[in-house]
Amino acid sequence: MAVQGQQTNVPIFQRIKDYILNEIQLGHWREGDVIPTEQALSIQFAVSRMTVNRALRELTSEQVLNRIQGSGTYVAQQKYQATLVTVKNIAEEIRARGHVHRSELHCLERSKANELLAKQFGLRAGHMLFHSIIVHFENDIAIQVEDRWVNPDVAPDYMLQDFSVVTPNEYLMVAAPLQGADYSIEACVAPKEITEMLAIGQKEPCLVLKRKTRSMDGIASVATMWHPGHRYQFSGSFS
Amino acid sequence: MAVQGQQTNVPIFQRIKDYILNEIQLGHWREGDVIPTEQALSIQFAVSRMTVNRALRELTSEQVLNRIQGSGTYVAQQKYQATLVTVKNIAEEIRARGHVHRSELHCLERSKANELLAKQFGLRAGHMLFHSIIVHFENDIAIQVEDRWVNPDVAPDYMLQDFSVVTPNEYLMVAAPLQGADYSIEACVAPKEITEMLAIGQKEPCLVLKRKTRSMDGIASVATMWHPGHRYQFSGSFS
DNA sequence: GAGTGGTCTAGACCACAAT
DNA sequence: TTGTGGTCTAGACCACTCC
Known part of the structure; x- marks a missing residue:
């Protein structure tokens, strides 16, 4: 029922990821900053905590965020340029x-x-x-x-x-x-x-x-x- | 109540990942093989489907598995050795x-x-x-x-x-x-x-x-x- | 149509950090 | 003690594949 002006069929967890990446790119959230908690984001996006959790967990495994249990979620250090040498057989x-x-x-x-x-x-x-x-x-x-x-x-x-x-x-x-x-x-x-x-x-x-x-x-x-x-x-x- | 002889405090999704990696390593499941469905694994491990889903999803993002909606979950091609050269400033x-x-x-x-x-x-x-x-x-x-x-x-x-x-x-x-x-x-x-x-x-x-x-x-x-x-x-x- | 994965919910309990 | 993240559940609806 609630039309939220969402462009397409992008999953919610992906929209949350995009939102966070965008805030970082725009410089609103900088390296080392705390970002909103799971609860805050779940309220902001009107979704369940699990959905926010997935977005944050994936961004963490992608090295965009660091999470510390009991403390909070932080913007990770800017990634170094990494050179992937595939040493095949x-x-x-x-x-x-x-x-x-x-x-x-x-x-x-x-x-x-x-x-x-x-x-x-x-x-x-x-x-x-x-x-x-x-x-x-x-x-x-x-x-x-x-x-x-x-x-x-x-x-x-x-x-x-x-x-x-x-x-x-x-x-x-x-x-x-x-x-x-x-x-x-x-x-x-x-x-x-x-x-x-x-x-x-x-x-x-x-x-x-x-x-x-x-x-x-x-x-x-x-x-x-x-x-x-x-x-x-x-x-x-x-x- | 149910004691399942689990060694330590390893999360269930991680145990499922380990189980799958082990089956692949032992050669029981080979490249291209279908592996059990989410439902089958959730019954086998007596856990909810979401937990199995997380295990399979992470292994997919780690390129160990391929998943095709409507079809099944498959063992991915063996990875090449990859050398990650971090070229820092x-x-x-x-x-x-x-x-x-x-x-x-x-x-x-x-x-x-x-x-x-x-x-x-x-x-x-x-x-x-x-x-x-x-x-x-x-x-x-x-x-x-x-x-x-x-x-x-x-x-x-x-x-x-x-x-x-x-x-x-x-x-x-x-x-x-x-x-x-x-x-x-x-x-x-x-x-x-x-x-x-x-x-x-x-x-x-x-x-x-x-x-x-x-x-x-x-x-x-x-x-x-x-x-x-x-x-x-x-x-x-x-x- | 039956089976599969993709996503999401609204709770819950826990471990840990900060206070 | 409070707030945070870490994990898990038992359902649900959907899109897609395969028969």
């Missing part, structure tokens, strides 16, 4: 470009962890680890050297895989579903063995991605991926 | 490390767009652009050369800023709220002028971030940020 990435992927297995061994590795895995030095070195080719041009150490406790069958068919990445995603990862991206000159595998000059810059993946049962894998700087880059976009 | 980033930020303005000018730049901005060649080159120091060590071109139509007051106080990034975030960006990260050897500003060897690898930011009114800015490879990296984590 390299084989799939290459195929997606319509190119041919091929890999060479240069090393597959059991080896004892040195102190540095043990520390990264959270294990004691001397603990057994799996180690593989694989070179990935795109149309027969070397594009990545993947130097990977794997925790046998997490992926006991790692050594049994045929890495010409399945990439370590693909296998680990199935064997030890990842819960998260730490990574870094840097530019440096690669050691001689790496430059040889990539067939690049010894002084040529490499783009290096180091990644440590966490699964349920601990650190699953520590990998260093070397790419020739002049023929590889990470790219993408966000909005 | 460099001044803030340095201060967050407890270090001192300082910048040197090496160039601030109006200049006509060459063909390449014009194309990036979506303007015609010869269009006027603002251009700045700033070197950022962390504890008096050069850490970034920021070579930036700005669209005057979007940020007309760019030339009036005092870039020893406000970074271009800070100013642009306010003047032209960004809607998105395209970026790439690569490793290469910098031109002589850059290596001099960074005070590094001429053959030393640089980590280069190129970023094009979009605002409401078009391309706001095109920037190339050069970092010495041996003393700078992008890093972070995700889960």
Whole structure:
């Protein structure tokens, strides 16, 4: 019965979200400000508290708001620019470009962890680890050297895989579903063995991605991926 | 009354989420499979449909599930590993490390767009652009050369800023709220002028971030940020 | 038409923060 | 103690898909 001049069929919780985003955009509500309580908004919009709750909860998960139980709802810090690098499985990435992927297995061994590795895995030095070195080719041009150490406790069958068919990445995603990862991206000159595998000059810059993946049962894998700087880059976009 | 052997104080909607994630992880439910309906789950867990709805809705926004009204709820495609690089304002980033930020303005000018730049901005060649080159120091060590071109139509007051106080990034975030960006990260050897500003060897690898930011009114800015490879990296984590 | 998800209500009890 | 957010219920009506 009550006609409220609402434009279309936008759900109420969405209208409340839009209203809040608008107030922030207009500068009426600034970073750190308290915004009206659930009850106040439910009265203002003449809706139930659950509906307001959903709007506020979603804006919180979208990092627009912070909520503190017992205290109130606050405008969050302005978001930093974030760059989302989607690190796909390299084989799939290459195929997606319509190119041919091929890999060479240069090393597959059991080896004892040195102190540095043990520390990264959270294990004691001397603990057994799996180690593989694989070179990935795109149309027969070397594009990545993947130097990977794997925790046998997490992926006991790692050594049994045929890495010409399945990439370590693909296998680990199935064997030890990842819960998260730490990574870094840097530019440096690669050691001689790496430059040889990539067939690049010894002084040529490499783009290096180091990644440590966490699964349920601990650190699953520590990998260093070397790419020739002049023929590889990470790219993408966000909005 | 009903004791259900629940471990702790985990909310019901969270337990349902965990249950679903577990079924997927165990392989009981595979990509594309239909999972039980809201009603079925609400009976299975002896909770109200709203609680199940919240669990499913959140998993959908987390890209674990797809929902189709009138049809059902499906297991989504397995996610790619995604690396979230948070590119903060460099001044803030340095201060967050407890270090001192300082910048040197090496160039601030109006200049006509060459063909390449014009194309990036979506303007015609010869269009006027603002251009700045700033070197950022962390504890008096050069850490970034920021070579930036700005669209005057979007940020007309760019030339009036005092870039020893406000970074271009800070100013642009306010003047032209960004809607998105395209970026790439690569490793290469910098031109002589850059290596001099960074005070590094001429053959030393640089980590280069190129970023094009979009605002409401078009391309706001095109920037190339050069970092010495041996003393700078992008890093972070995700889960 | 039966079944599914999408949304909403008007209460309720709780944990926590501020006072 | 009061006010806040966190969660949950047992219904309801709707839009959409599928048969």
